Amino acid sequence: MTAPRVRFAPSPTGSLHVGGARTALYNWLFARRHGGTFILRIEDTDVERSRKELTEQILDAMTWLGLSWDEGPFFQSERQDLYREAAGRLLATGKAYRAFETPEELDAMKKAAEAAGSAFRYDGRARAIPAEESERRAAAGEKFVLRLRVPDEPLVVDDVVQGKTEFPAGALDDFVLVRSDGHPLYHFTVCVDDVAMGITHVIRGVDHLPNAPKHVALFHALDAPAPVFAHLGMILGTDGKKLSKRHGAAGVEEFEAQGFLPEALDNFLALLGWSPGDDRERMSLAEMVALFSLERLGASPSRFDHEKLAWMNGQYLQEIPVERLVALLKPFPLPAASEDVLLGAIHLHRSRARTLAELARSLAIYGADPVTFDEAGLKKFGKPGTASLVRELAGRLSAAVPFAHAALEEAARALAAEKGVKLGELAQPARLALTGVLASPPLFEMIEVMGRETTERRLLAFADRIAGS
C-alpha cells in the first residue's frame, strides 16, 4: 500500500474520552504499520463550545499515551480562508447554492413535516433561484446559507469494518455547508480538510457512519476521491450505555490520575474492538504496530471492563523497570522514608497492587507506625499471652546478623521451635504489629526493608498494647 495519511480530529469540547483515545490509537497504529503519516487536527469550529485549555489537555493525553503525531496540530479555526475559498468554488460551479429561508421558515417546514408524520428534509426549493437573482439578493445583504446540491444518484460508502452500504438516491437532502453568519459547518470543514491534507483513510467511531454519505457526496463535489472508511464500534459502560463519567472514569487524564500506566491503557483499549488474530493479549505499542490491520477491527460495540484494565495494569506494574516506577509514583502521596527503604518496599509491593495509587497507599506502612489494628487480627493474635512472645521475637530479630531476611527468618524459626509453636503463630502477630493488618509481603523481607529500629519499636509497642488489654 502506498503510504497512507490518516488523521485524528477531536473537538476541544471535552477531555480526551477513552473512545477518542482508542480512535487515535488505531489511526496511529495504522499509520505506523504502513509507514504513513498521522495528522492531528483540532476541530474547533463550534465557537460556543470549544475551549482552548481542552486542546492542551487533549494534546497532553495523546503524548502521555505515546501517540506522536507527524503533522499538526492544525486548528480549523485558523483555516477559515480555505473553507471560504472552497465554498466560493462550489458556488461558482453550481455544486452548491444559496438558500434564503430564515430559521423561522425552516422551523415551520419542520413542524409541517412532523404534523404530516414524515421526517423533515429540505426540499431544495432554492435550487431554482437564478444565479443573478441569488447574487443580487446576497449583495443586498439578505441572509443565506450555502447548501450542497446533492446529485440525484445513489451514494456508496465503502467501509472496511461495516462493509459496503449503498444509500439510495434521494436519501440525503441538500444539507447546509455554511451558516448564515458565514461559519462553515462540520461536514464541510471535515471534507475540505481531508482533501487538503490528502487523507486516504478515515478511521472513526460508528456514530459518524450516518454522516459518511454526506461526506462522500462532498468529496465528489470537491472533485476528490473518497477516502477508505473504517467505522469503529462504540465503547459502552458496563451497563451498556454510552461510556461517561458516570461509569467511574471516561477521560484519559482520569485514568492517569488513578494510577494507570499508558502502556496498559493502550493495550487494553486496543483490544476493545481489535485483536491480532491469535490468543495474545499483552502487547507493547511496537508489537501492536507490527500486527495491526484494519481488516481485524470489529464492528460490534464493546463494554469497558474496569476489572480487566486493572488486571492488565497490574501486569505492567510488575514488569516495568523499578526506576520508572519510582518516577511514576512521584505524583502520589508517599511516606517519609529513605530512598533505599522506598525502593525495597516497591520491590515487595509492586506485584500486590493494580494501580500506582494502590501501590503508593500500600507503601504507607514504611512511614508512620500503625495506630489502628485490624480488629479480627487483634482478636486472634492480640491476646495478652502473646506479648512476651512478641517481645522475645523483637530481641531475636534485633540480634540477627546480618539484618537480612534469611538470617531474620532463621532467628524467628529458631524461636518458634524453642517455644513449640508454628511459625505462623509468631509471624501473624508480628505482621499485625508491623503493619496493622494481616496481609502483607513476606514478613522477613519486609522487616529487612523496614530496618532494625522500626521493627523493634513497633514490635515492643504492640506487645505493650496487648499486654495491657
Place this chain on the structure above:
RNA sequence: GCCGCGUUCGUCUAGCGGUUAGGACGCCGCCCUCUCAAGGCGGAGAUCACGAGUUCAAAUCUCGUACGCGGUACCA
C-alpha cells in the same frame, strides 16, 4: 417515526461451511506458603439473540423478527 449499524461464556474476544466452539478478565478449587498477592495447575460458565431458508453439513451464507446502539441541526 424514518434511516443506519450491531448481536459467540457475566465481560473482552478467536472463529470467516465440517472445531469436544479456543483464549483472556472475573469467579471457584488445588499447589506454593509466615499472611496477602504474584505464579503454576484444574474447574464451572456460550441451546453462538430468536425464527425461517440455502446446503449432505450453518456460529459461519440469505431473509425476517426481537432487543440494543447511533443518526435524524444554520452541534461536532
